[in-house]
Amino acid sequence: MIAAWRRLALRFRRLRAHPAFLVTALGVGCAAAGAFALCAGAVEVPLRGLVPALFDRSQPMHSLLVDVRLPRIVGALLVGASLGCAGALMQTVVRNPLADPGLIGVSAGAGAAVLIAIVTHPEVGMALPFFAFLGASTALALLVASAWTGARTPAPLRIILAGVAMQALGFGLIAIVQFFFADRAPAFVAFVVGSLNGMSWQDVRVVALPTALGTGAALLAVRSLNLLLLDDATAGGIGLGVRRARLAASALSALLAAGAVSVAGLVAFVGLIVPNGIRLLCGPDHRVLLPLCALGGALLVLVADTLGRTVVAPLELPVGALLSLIGGPYFLVLLRRKLT
C-alpha cells in the first residue's frame, strides 16, 4: 500500500516537472481564473449565464463584462506575461536569481519616464511604452555601468545594491513629477505599487505590442540565451558574442517591463516569484522557461488582481500591494538560499 503510494508520488513528481503538463496546468489555471474574474465583482454574474451575457448584446450584463471586466482580465494576463519573461531575461543577463525589474530600479526608471510623458503630452497614447522603454533602458544602463567593474560578472549583492540606488533615483523623480503635476498624473499610490484599476481596451492595445514583440523575440533567441547561462569565457569560446547577446537580452527585458509599467504602474515581484518557481521545477533551459514564465506570470497577476478586487469588496486592493505581500517574504527566502 505504502509502496504503491510512493510510486504514485514519484510518478506525480516526474509529471509535475514535465513542461507539457505545466503548460496545460497553467493554461487551464488562466482560463479558470479568467472565468471566475468575469463572474465575480460588485455585480455577480452566474457562471451559467456567462456565455450568453458575453456574446448577446441585448443582455443587461453585456457591457459590464465586455467593456469593464474583460479588458482588465486581458490586461492582467498581458502585464503578467511581460513581467514574468522580463524577470527571467534579467536574471539571465545579470546571472542573479534575485534580479527583478521592479526591484532593481528598471521599472522605476520606466515609471518616471511614463509620468513625465503623461504630464507633458497628455495625448501620448500608444507611444507611451516607447517613453517607458527609454526610461527602463536608461536605468538598466546606469545599473550595469555602476555594478560592472572589469570583465567578471559582479557579485549578486553588488547588483542588488546598485539596484537599490536606481530604485531610489526613479522613485525620487516620480515623487517630484507627482508633486508638481498632481492634477494630471495618475494617483500616486496606485501607480507606485501597481494597479489594474480602470483598465480599458485602449490600455490593452498599449501593452499588447511590447508584450508580443518582447516575448516573440526572446523565444526566437532562446539558444543564445541558453549560451548566456555559461560563464563569459566559455560562451565566448564557442562563438557567442557575449556582450551583444547580453545587450539584446537586456533590451528585451527592458521593453517587456516598459510595456507593463505603461498601463499598470510599478508592479514588482512577479519577475522574481515566477521565474524562480519555474526554474525549481523545470531547470534553466529558456525553451521551457520563457513560455512557462509568460503563462505563470499571467496567472499570478490575474489571480492577485481578482483577489484584490473581491476579498475586501466594495473596496479594492491594488494588485501590486497583494503581490508585495507574497513577494517580500519570498525574496527573503531566496536571499537565504541563493546568496550564501
Added chain:
Amino acid sequence: MSAVLEAQRIHARHPAGEHDVLRDVSLSVRSGEIVVLLGPNGSGKSSLLAVLGGEIPPRQGRVLLDGEDARRISRKAFARRVARLPQEPGCPEGITVAAIVACGRNPHRGLFSPLGEADRAAIGSALSAMGLSDLAHRPMERLSGGERRRVWLAMVLAQEAELLLLDEPTAALDLRHQWEVLDVLARAARDRGVGVLAALHDLEQAAALAQRVAIMHRGRVYDVGPPERCLREEAIRDVYQVDASVAKEDGALRVRVRGPADPIRSL
C-alpha cells in the same frame, strides 16, 4: 587541412588590471602538434590562452590565424576552427550533460537551425570519448568534480575545431582519467591532425605528451622547444624555485623534486 595560430609579441593585461600579465610573448601552435604551456601559478599561462582565444584583447602585438588578424574573423568562424576551454567553466543548476556538450555545436549551427545529423554524431562521439555516454541525461550539479571536467572537455571535442586551447584539462581528475584525457588529446593530434595548446602542471606528463613545451615565467616565455632540451634542472630551479633532478628512464623524462631551491640562488 592545416591551421596555424600565432601570438606575435603580445603585451596584455586583465581588463581591470594595472600591470601587464604578458610581456612580449610570441608563440605558435599548428595542426597535428601538441604544445604544452608550463610555468608556476601566475606566470601568464591562462592569460596567454585567453588572448589566443580572443577573450582578452592584447594591448600590443597581434594574434594571427593562418596569417590573418584574428580580430577580423567573426566569433563564430573563429570558434569553428579554434576551441578554447577556460580553467573553471561554470553553469547554473539543472542543465544536463548532453545539453552542455550540445553547446559545443553552436559555431556550426545557424541561429535558428536545429541539431542536425552531423551535430548528433559529433556529440555522441565526444560523449563516448570522455566516457560519459551513461551520464548524458544527468544534471551537472549531480556529477563529481572530475566528471564535470570531462563534460567540459567533451563540449570542446564536439566543437570539432582544428586547434584546441585548453587551460589545465587534467585538473581535478584522478590518475586514470588524467591518462584518458591525455590519450584522447594525443590520438586527436595523431589521427585527426588536431593542434593542441594546453597548460599543464605535471612536467612528466608534459614531456610525454608534447612535441614542444613553452615555459612561462613572470609574463614572459622563458624557453620554448622540445621537452628534453627545455626541461633542465636549472630551468626548473629558475622558474619553479625548487631543486629537482631530471633523468631519462625507458625513454621517458623523470623529474624528482628534492625541495625548495636555495633562496639566495633564486635571486
